[in-house]
Amino acid sequence: MSDASKSNALRADLRADKRKRRRARADMRFKWYGLTALGLAMLFLVFFFVDIISKGLPAFQQAEILVQVSYSESVKSNYNRAVDKRYRKLISRSWLRTIPMQLEEHPDMIGTTAEQWVLADYRVDQFLKGHEGHKLKKKYQKLVRQLQEEGKVRLAFNSGFFSNGDSKLPENAGILASAVGSVLVLLLTMLFAVPVGVMTAIYLEEFAPDNRFTQLIEVNINNLAAIPSILYGLLGLAIFINFMGVPRSSALAGGLTLALMTLPIIIIATRAALRAVPESIREAAYGLGASSLQTVWHHVLPLAMPGILTGSIIGLAQAMGETAPLLIVGMMAYIPEAPHSILAATTVLPAQVYTWSGESIRAFEERTAAGIMVLLAVLLSLNALAIRLRNRSEQTW
Amino acid sequence: MPEHTLKRFEDELTSLKEKILAMGGLVEKAVRRSMKSVLQVDTSKAQKVIDRDRAINALEVEIDEMTRSMLALRQPAAGDLRLIIATIKIVTDLERSGDLAEGIAEAVLQSEENPLTHTSTIETLADLVIRQVKDALDAFARSDLDAALKCIERDKKVNKLYKAMQRENLTYMLEDPRQITAGLLASTIGKNLERIGDHAVNIAEMVIYMVKGHDVRHVDHKTAAAILSGELDED
Amino acid sequence: MATDMKNKLTIRGLKLWYGDFEALHGIDLDILAGKVTAFIGPSGCGKSTFLRCLNRMNDRIAGCRVEGDVLLEGNDIYAPDVDVVQLRTHIGMVFQKPNPFPKSIYENIAYAPRIHGMVQDGPDMDELVETALRKASIWDEVKDKLQQPGTALSGGQQQRLCIARTIAVQPDVILMDEPCSALDPIATAKIEELMDELKQEYTIVIVTHNMQQAARASDYTAYFYLGDLIEYGETSQIFTAPSNQRTEDYITGRFG
Numbered sequence: 001m002s003d004a005s006k007s008n009a010l011r012a013d014l015r016a017d018k019r020k021r022r023r024a025r026a027d028m029r030f031k032w033y034g035l036t037a038l039g040l041a042m043l044f045l046v047f048f049f050v051d052i053i054s055k056g057l058p059a060f061q062q063a064e065i066l067v068q069v070s071y072s073e074s075v076k077s078n079y080n081r082a083v084d085k086r087y088r089k090l091i092s093r094s095w096l097r098t099i100p101m102q103l104e105e106h107p108d109m110i111g112t113t114a115e116q117w118v119l120a121d122y123r124v125d126q127f128l129k130g131h132e133g134h135k136l137k138k139k140y141q142k143l144v145r146q147l148q149e150e151g152k153v154r155l156a157f158n159s160g161f162f163s164n165g166d167s168k169l170p171e172n173a174g175i176l177a178s179a180v181g182s183v184l185v186l187l188l189t190m191l192f193a194v195p196v197g198v199m200t201a202i203y204l205e206e207f208a209p210d211n212r213f214t215q216l217i218e219v220n221i222n223n224l225a226a227i228p229s230i231l232y233g234l235l236g237l238a239i240f241i242n243f244m245g246v247p248r249s250s251a252l253a254g255g256l257t258l259a260l261m262t263l264p265i266i267i268i269a270t271r272a273a274l275r276a277v278p279e280s281i282r283e284a285a286y287g288l289g290a291s292s293l294q295t296v297w298h299h300v301l302p303l304a305m306p307g308i309l310t311g312s313i314i315g316l317a318q319a320m321g322e323t324a325p326l327l328i329v330g331m332m333a334y335i336p337e338a339p340h341s342i343l344a345a346t347t348v349l350p351a352q353v354y355t356w357s358g359e360s361i362r363a364f365e366e367r368t369a370a371g372i373m374v375l376l377a378v379l380l381s382l383n384a385l386a387i388r389l390r391n392r393s394e395q396t397w
Numbered sequence: 398m399p400e401h402t403l404k405r406f407e408d409e410l411t412s413l414k415e416k417i418l419a420m421g422g423l424v425e426k427a428v429r430r431s432m433k434s435v436l437q438v439d440t441s442k443a444q445k446v447i448d449r450d451r452a453i454n455a456l457e458v459e460i461d462e463m464t465r466s467m468l469a470l471r472q473p474a475a476g477d478l479r480l481i482i483a484t485i486k487i488v489t490d491l492e493r494s495g496d497l498a499e500g501i502a503e504a505v506l507q508s509e510e511n512p513l514t515h516t517s518t519i520e521t522l523a524d525l526v527i528r529q530v531k532d533a534l535d536a537f538a539r540s541d542l543d544a545a546l547k548c549i550e551r552d553k554k555v556n557k558l559y560k561a562m563q564r565e566n567l568t569y570m571l572e573d574p575r576q577i578t579a580g581l582l583a584s585t586i587g588k589n590l591e592r593i594g595d596h597a598v599n600i601a602e603m604v605i606y607m608v609k610g611h612d613v614r615h616v617d618h619k620t621a622a623a624i625l626s627g628e629l630d631e632d
Numbered sequence: 633m634a635t636d637m638k639n640k641l642t643i644r645g646l647k648l649w650y651g652d653f654e655a656l657h658g659i660d661l662d663i664l665a666g667k668v669t670a671f672i673g674p675s676g677c678g679k680s681t682f683l684r685c686l687n688r689m690n691d692r693i694a695g696c697r698v699e700g701d702v703l704l705e706g707n708d709i710y711a712p713d714v715d716v717v718q719l720r721t722h723i724g725m726v727f728q729k730p731n732p733f734p735k736s737i738y739e740n741i742a743y744a745p746r747i748h749g750m751v752q753d754g755p756d757m758d759e760l761v762e763t764a765l766r767k768a769s770i771w772d773e774v775k776d777k778l779q780q781p782g783t784a785l786s787g788g789q790q791q792r793l794c795i796a797r798t799i800a801v802q803p804d805v806i807l808m809d810e811p812c813s814a815l816d817p818i819a820t821a822k823i824e825e826l827m828d829e830l831k832q833e834y835t836i837v838i839v840t841h842n843m844q845q846a847a848r849a850s851d852y853t854a855y856f857y858l859g860d861l862i863e864y865g866e867t868s869q870i871f872t873a874p875s876n877q878r879t880e881d882y883i884t885g886r887f888g
Contacts (some may be wrong), residue, residue: 210694280731284794286692287725288744288801291717298743299733402887472844474871475883610873 052376056369062158062171063125065090065147069099070113076100083118089140090147092119094172117156122171122363128155133362161370165336166352170363175371178352180338181251181331182320182378185348188255189262189319194312196259197266204267205274206296225264232261233328241329249330249345257329258319265318269311273304310386317382321375323350349375406471410480413463414538417484417491420456421534423449424491427498428530428593432523434505435586438512446502453495460488476607483607487537490596490603494530497589497596504585511578515569518562519583519590525555526594533600540608546622548601549613552594559591639705640665640805640835641686646700648681648690655681657859658700663805663852668827668836670850670867672843674882677856683807683839687723688716704804721748724798728810730790732782732797737774740782740793741765744801760800767833768796769826788819792826799830806830808838812845824849843883847871855879 016024067083075082079099083091095118103110124144126134136144147153164174208214236257240246246253277300285295301308326332332351339346347355353371356364401407427446434442464481467473473481513519532548535541563584570580602614605621613621641663648656656678663669671679681690688709690696702709709719721744732740741761742753751757761778765771770792774785782793791811798806808827812820827836827849840846846853847867854864855876863870863879874880881887 278731280727280729281733283689283725283727284731284733284797286689287687287720287727288797289717289719289721289724290744290747294747298747303734399881399886402885406885473884474843474847475874475880477884478872610869 052369052372055366056371056373058129058131059161059366059370060158061129061155062160063120063128064117064154064156065120065124066115066117066152066154067091068113068115069118071099071103071109071111073110076103076110086143089137090121090124090144092121092169092171094167094169095119117154119160119171120153122169122361124153125171126363128153131362131366135362161367165338166334166347166355167336170359170361170367173356173364173367175349175352175374177335177338178347178349178371179374181254181335181346182348184251184339184342184346185254185258185326185331186316186320188251188342189258190312190316192256192259193262193266193315193319197263197312197315198270198308200263201267201270201274202296202301205271206292206300221264221267225268228324229261229322230324230328232257233325235260236325236329247343247345249333249347251339251342251344251346253329254326254331254346254348255342257325258322261322261325262315262319265315266308266312269315270304270308273307273311274300276307277303306389306392310390313382313386313389317379317386320348320382321350321379323348323354326351349378403471406467406477409463409467409471410477413460413467413481413484416456416460416463417487418534418538420453420460420488420491421530421537423453423456424494424498425527425530425534427453427495428501428523428527428590431498431501431505432520432527434502435513436516436520438505438509440506440509443502443505447499447506450495450499453492457488457492460484464488479607479610483537483603486603487600490599494593494596497593501586501589504582508578508582511582513583513586514576514579515565515583518558518565519587522555522558522562522587522590525551525558526590526597529555529594529597533597533604536601536604537607540604542605542608545601545604545608549598549621552598555591555594559587562587638664639703641837642701642703642706643686644701644703646682646685646698646702648678648685648699649695649697650693651695655859656685659861661854661861661864663835663837665835666831667851668831668838668849669852669854670846671837671839671854671856672841672846672882673856673862674887675841676858678859679839679854679856680809682856683809683837686805686807686837687720687725689720689725691716721801722803723805723807724801724803726791726794726798726806726808726811728813730787730794730814732785732790732793734781734783736779737765737782737785737793738778740797741800744797748801750801764796764800765793767799767830768792769822769829770796786819788815788822791815791819791823795823795826795830799834803834805835805837808836810839810841813841820845843871855882857882 065087067087069082072081077100079096080088082096082099088096120128123134123136124140127136127141127144128148144153160172161174163176164172165177167173204214204218236253240253240256241248246256281299281303282295285299290298323332326348331347332355333345333347334355335345335347349371353368353375356368356371401410427449430442430449431446433439434446464485467481471477529548529551532544532551536543536545536548566580566583566587569576599614602612602621605611605613639662641661643659643661643663646656646659646661647654659682671683673679684690685698686702686709690698698710704719704722708714709723733743735743738761741764742757745751745757745760746753751760762771762775765774770789773789774793782790785793791814795806795811812823815823824845827838830836831851838846838850840849850867852865853867853870855862855870855874855878857878863874863876865875870879871883874883
């Protein structure tokens with residue numbers, strides 16, 4: 001009897017009543033809040049990508065015009081004579097400018113004429129792409145339309161974007177100089193920050209006694225990772241340029257400055273990776289009579305390596321996208337030529353993007369977006385590499 | 398001694414001790430009663446002893462069961478282990494003592510027509526043996542080494558008296574052949590009493606082992622006392 | 633003097649501090665050669681700490697200070713000119729959690745002999761690896777997969793691999809810090825059987841929480857309580873008739 005009533009009471013307790021249903025609804029709402037937040041974040045991301053890609057994609061094509069070019073002797077002194085006066089305004093001055101130099105190099109070309117595809121003026125380019133504010137005069141618009149009908153105008157792949165440095169003429173501006181600068185700066189950052197950071201972390205984690213001094217260092221490293229990056233620029237300016245005399249705007253100055261900024265990140269990541277190596281592995285090695293060097297070098301570092309690499313790559317990726325500290329050390333410069341040494345004036349990709357974004361000519365806008373796309377692609381591949389390394393470390397042992 | 402952390406084990410140990418003491422009480426009573434049946438030639442008392450022996454046997458089985466399961470389940474060590482080991486041995490001695498008392502009672506039933514003629518020595522012997530049994534049980538109940546030693550010490554007297562009693566008995570039988578039946582009865586009773594005393598000594602020795610962890614069997618009393626006193630000095 | 637010859641380790645007046653906290657209050661103990669000695673006692677009694685004094689594993693802990701003598705066959709292992717790293721090749725250690733290196737089974741064994749320059753890689757090393765694995769009774773289980781990771785073995789096999797790894801250095805003493813606490817009863821029994829075989833060649837000291845294990849596997853037992861050595865004696869005596877009441881209470885499960 002009591003068994004039966006107990007069982008009934010249990011059934012009643014298990015049945016969903018008002019209170020339990022309210023609880024279930026609250027759970028449901030909670031889940032939906034999360035989903036909404038996620039959706040919002042996704043929306044922003046999609047908007048950003050759509051905007052950047054739609055703006056940047058056209059930059060990978062560039063207008064060209066088929067014209068009769070006459071390489072006469074007089075062209076050497078006045079390159080404007082190389083093409084028919086009618087078309088002169090349609091053609092990029094940056095290309096015309098190069099003709100005397102070409103003739104200098106190849107004297108046999110003098111006196112010949114050729115019909116060839118040449119780089120069009122940015123106004124023509126913008127007009128063809130249908131962008132507002134192309135500023136092409138009415139009479140040239142008509143001319144371009146006419147040429148278009150004759151098939152003498154085309155949008156070709158913009159190889160110049162990848163092979164040129166910066167230029168005041170948008171149709172001639174490219175990312176080569178800044179990309180080479182970025183690579184140089186990043187290599188230098190890696191060269192300085194990774195060994196110093198990893199060794200610092202090893203010392204702090206494996207050898208340092210736990211006292212006030214090391215605790216102070218630890219707190220400071222954690223704080224350094226969080227301070228605004230522009231301060232590193234000031235630090236770099238003071239130490240490397242003013243005190244050590246590293247040339248301003250050079251890759252060396254930028255690399256050292258970014259290395260300063262990346263150091264705490266690498267130290268923190270490396271320490272975390274070292275700490276993740278089980279203490280039992282160290283004990284095993286010490287228990288077998290391995291020295292500290294052997295223990296760290298043979299057992300701890302190999303296990304921590306994926307974590308160290310991941311942390312370093314993420315630190316470097318951050319350095320790669322950094323602009324503020326480089327602004328201070330003078331790397332926001334107009335660099336039309338790829339740097340030839342680490343002491344030469346250099347700029348980097350994000351700085352280039354920043355420079356372009358400030359240009360008043362409409363045609364630079366699509367180049368800004370295209371620059372961002374290239375930067376994003378590089379950063380995403382770096383992050384992908386970091387993820388791959390992390391996954392590999394989780395698989396192996 | 399502090400309580401066992403495992404309450405149930407503590408309870409089991411307590412109940413084991415109680416059962417041994419209960420069994421000891423039954424055995425002591427059986428010996429007393431069998432001797433009463435001898436001296437008062439009371440066959441009903443003798444019959445009672447024989448009937449009650451079943452209870453003693455049942456307790457033996459029950460205690461054996463308990464010790465077996467405690468050994469298997471509790472894995473006792475040190476004092477607990479010695480208590481259980483001692484219990485296993487003591488229970489056998491008690492059961493044998495019960496059987497010997499039953500033997501006395503049976504002899505009384507068989508020789509109803511020829512009761513003992515000379516009882517004084519055998520009565521003294523019985524008193525001594527009963528006190529031995531009591532000492533052994535007290536020693537167990539209170540972990541009392543003195544009582545155990547007293548029990549062992551008393552055995553010498555018992556043996557001496559037993560030998561004297563047998564000699565005396567023999568002279569009676571030689572003097573008067575009509576005394577032979579009673580003499581044989583006296584001999585049986587005396588032998589059983591002496592054996593009960595031996596079992597009491599065994600119990601006392603096991604109590605010493607239980608308390609001190611020293612095996613004092615098969616050494617003479619002096620050596621045993623010396624071993625123990627040496628130990629006692631250390632404490 | 634004759635009894636001293638049998639001592640592998642002689643400990644006199646060993647005190648240990650963690651900062652200001654005195655964890656061991658002066659331990660005197662002789663560990664006999666060719667025997668298994670078990671340290672038992674409740675958590676925090678100092679038995680593991682004491683074990684780690686015997687191969688100076690405590691040196692790694694900041695703020696840890698040791699006073700007193702630990703003699704390995706008469707040589708003070710805390711003498712200033714003693715090289716700790718070399719000491720640990722004479723007094724090896726097996727830990728609570730099986731901790732094979734994340735390398736192949738072969739490499740686990742070969743690592744220590746290689747760094748100590750005991751043998752060259754090649755046939756000699758192969759032989760040493762096989763001998764160590766055989767002595768640790770795990771050869772038959774792993775001989776076909778020497779190149780597989782040691783971490784892929786079962787817990788019990790891993791622990792025997794760790795024992796083999798210790799044996800490969802040919803130590804005099806093997807310290808075991810609760811070697812079976814992470815293992816099932818079958819694996820535990822195998823390790824206990826192994827200890828019984830190994831004591832022919834090595835002196836073994838084991839810390840265990842499992843009193844039954846101490847009873848089963850050791851020849852001598854030491855009971856520690858709150859940083860003191862309460863009682864030390866033959867295991868059979870300790871487990872049937874301990875002379876100290878505190879030992880008795882602990883062994884019979886009267887934990888107060």
